Every structure is written in C-alpha cells, then in structure tokens.
Amino acid sequence: MEKLQAALAKARAQREGEPVTRATRPELSARAKSRQVAETEAVDLVWGAVPLFEPTSRRLQQSRIFAADASIEGTHFDILRTKLLLEMRRNNWKRIAITSAVAGSGKTTTACNLIAGFGRQPEVRGMLFDFDLRRPSVAKFFGAKPEAGLVDVLEGKVPFEEQAVRLHPNTIVSMTNRPLRDPSQLLSKQRTTEMLDNIQDTYQPDVMLFDLPPGLVSDETRAFLKLVDAALIVAASDSTSVAQVDEVEREVSQYTNVAGVILNKCRFLDDGYGYSY
Incomplete structure (x- = not known):
C-alpha cells in the first residue's frame, strides 16, 4: 500500500x-x-615500492609498441584497449589471457601495446605477466634484462615487488628472464594460483594481462586458462588458417570466456590490425 x-x-x-x-x-x-x-x-x-623502468623510444619503435604515446600507428591499439576495458567492466572481468593458434601471430606485440596504452589512462591500474615460459619475449620487447624472472616469483625465491617493474605509475610488468623447459608442472601447482590471488589482493589492479603461449602447440596454455576470466585470440591473416582459428577458439572456450579475436597483419589495412568481437 x-x-x-x-x-x-x-x-x-x-x-x-x-x-x-x-x-x-x-x-x-x-x-x-x-x-x-x-x-x-x-x-x-x-x-x-615497485621500481620504475623506462624503455627507450628507439626500443619501443623497434618492437612496434606504438601505444605508449598518442599516435596514428597506435590508434587501433587504443580502440582495442577501450573496447576491452568496457567489456571487462560489463562482465566484471579482471584477468585477460592473450594467446594465438600458432607462433608469430603477434600476441606479444598486442600484449605489450595494451599495457603501454593503459599507461596513458592514469585512472586504470594494469599489469602484464609474461607467461610464455618456453619462449619468453616481453623483456626483449621492452629492452629489459631482469636479474630475476617471473618463475623466481612463482617458486617463492624472490618477492614480487623486487622482480616486477613499473613502466608508468599505474602499470606493472612481470617479465621472464630465461626459458623454462617444462612449465606445465609449475603452472599446475596450487602455489601459482595462490601467488596470483595474493598479487591481485595486494595490488588491486583493474586489469591483469597474461601473455600465454600459442594455444595449439602448448599444453600449459590449457592449464593456465582456468585461472583467467577471458581470453583474446590473435590470428595472423597471412599464416593462421580459418580452421586453426576455429580450433583454438573451441579450445579456449572449454576453459574460459572468449573476449574476442584479433586479426593481425591484414594487408588491406594501413596499420595491419583488425578486430572482431
């Protein structure tokens, strides 16, 4: 009444x-x-408390990390960053994996550009982890030579705040400094899950990005996908077949949400990037 x-x-x-x-x-x-x-x-x-690391402009250009500054070359990455952030907020996602069907598709380039782009949004706290443990390359992309790597953190040998670096006041990158022969065993341990949970609870990031190995050639990708909220799939138009994209999308969807598919190296686009959601 x-x-x-x-x-x-x-x-x-x-x-x-x-x-x-x-x-x-x-x-x-x-x-x-x-x-x-x-x-x-x-x-x-x-x-x-996390030390700052400033990549040189030359290194960023060599690695095709264009999103560190507002530029024509970085426009598509800015669009991807904004669309991804909106999708994450809509679904209450925090953890995003970035993978591909096969190597050489541009997943690490995409991951590095995303974290560089988030650095230009001071209201967003972002993190990037190099979990391509067999073929780590994030450190090379930024021109860093870390004494300790992400594996040392996961094994409890080094505190996270001593191993990671800040690219900006609001972005942190945890790099891998050496290849690991059998990463599946490490990723399947409960300690890895607890370590990521602890980092998230302590630093309270808005976005956690994980550069993973290609999904069709790596067993550890499947082991890790259950720890994230969604995944972006990067495909190269000149080397990834439609069948491979379909296969990796099916694989990913068994373990987590598919946030979208990024078509890279498109000859009909000026910058070589396309996006599908």
Missing part, C-alpha cells in the same frame, strides 16, 4: 509540474571514508 501511495504521489507531482525528489544514495560515514582513504593509500604504497 505504501508503495502504491508513493507512486500516486509521484505521478500527481509530475502532472502538476512539481519537482520530483529522487532517492539519493546514503553518504559514507566518517569511519567508512577514513577506511577507504587508508586502503587507497596502502595500495599506492605497494605500487610505489
């Missing part, structure tokens, strides 16, 4: 031209505000 009376009063006010009062969200209490500020400051401190 009270709801009906409130609805009638609202309709009457609108009909008579009276302003309609809208329900407002209750303000946070002083204690809640203080706690929120303290939590934000704590997260800022742990991010600030």
Whole structure:
C-alpha cells in the first residue's frame, strides 16, 4: 500500500509540474571514508615500492609498441584497449589471457601495446605477466634484462615487488628472464594460483594481462586458462588458417570466456590490425 501511495504521489507531482525528489544514495560515514582513504593509500604504497623502468623510444619503435604515446600507428591499439576495458567492466572481468593458434601471430606485440596504452589512462591500474615460459619475449620487447624472472616469483625465491617493474605509475610488468623447459608442472601447482590471488589482493589492479603461449602447440596454455576470466585470440591473416582459428577458439572456450579475436597483419589495412568481437 505504501508503495502504491508513493507512486500516486509521484505521478500527481509530475502532472502538476512539481519537482520530483529522487532517492539519493546514503553518504559514507566518517569511519567508512577514513577506511577507504587508508586502503587507497596502502595500495599506492605497494605500487610505489615497485621500481620504475623506462624503455627507450628507439626500443619501443623497434618492437612496434606504438601505444605508449598518442599516435596514428597506435590508434587501433587504443580502440582495442577501450573496447576491452568496457567489456571487462560489463562482465566484471579482471584477468585477460592473450594467446594465438600458432607462433608469430603477434600476441606479444598486442600484449605489450595494451599495457603501454593503459599507461596513458592514469585512472586504470594494469599489469602484464609474461607467461610464455618456453619462449619468453616481453623483456626483449621492452629492452629489459631482469636479474630475476617471473618463475623466481612463482617458486617463492624472490618477492614480487623486487622482480616486477613499473613502466608508468599505474602499470606493472612481470617479465621472464630465461626459458623454462617444462612449465606445465609449475603452472599446475596450487602455489601459482595462490601467488596470483595474493598479487591481485595486494595490488588491486583493474586489469591483469597474461601473455600465454600459442594455444595449439602448448599444453600449459590449457592449464593456465582456468585461472583467467577471458581470453583474446590473435590470428595472423597471412599464416593462421580459418580452421586453426576455429580450433583454438573451441579450445579456449572449454576453459574460459572468449573476449574476442584479433586479426593481425591484414594487408588491406594501413596499420595491419583488425578486430572482431
């Protein structure tokens, strides 16, 4: 009855031209505000403890990492970044894997451009992890030579804040410094799951990107996909067949959501990138 009376009063006010009062969200209490500020400051401190690393402009150009600055070359990566972020917010996703059907499709280039692009959005905290443990290349792309690698973190030998680097105040990259012969065993351990959960809880990133091996030639990709919310699949128009794209999409969908397929190296596009969602 009270709801009906409130609805009638609202309709009457609108009909008579009276302003309609809208329900407002209750303000946070002083204690809640203080706690929120303290939590934000704590997260800022742990991010600030990660050392900064600044790649040279020459290295970024050589690695085709164009999204570090606003440019014509980086436009398509900016579009991809924005669309991916909107999709993640809509689905409440945090962890995104980036894989491909076969090697040489451009998945690492895509991953590095995405994290570089997020660096230009200071309201978004982003992380990139090089989980292509057999053929790691993120460090090479950025021109870094880390003394310790992601494997050392996963094995508990080095704290994450000492191994990772910040490209920007709001982006962190964890690189792999040496190939691992049998990564499947490491990725299947409960310790790896717990380590990623701990990093997410401590640093509270908005986006966690994982550069994974090609899905059709690597067993560890299947082992890791269950730890992410969704995956982007990168295909090269000159070397990836439609059948391979279909196959890797089926494989990925068995373990996680498919966020989209990126068609790379398109000769009919000026920049060589296309996207499908």
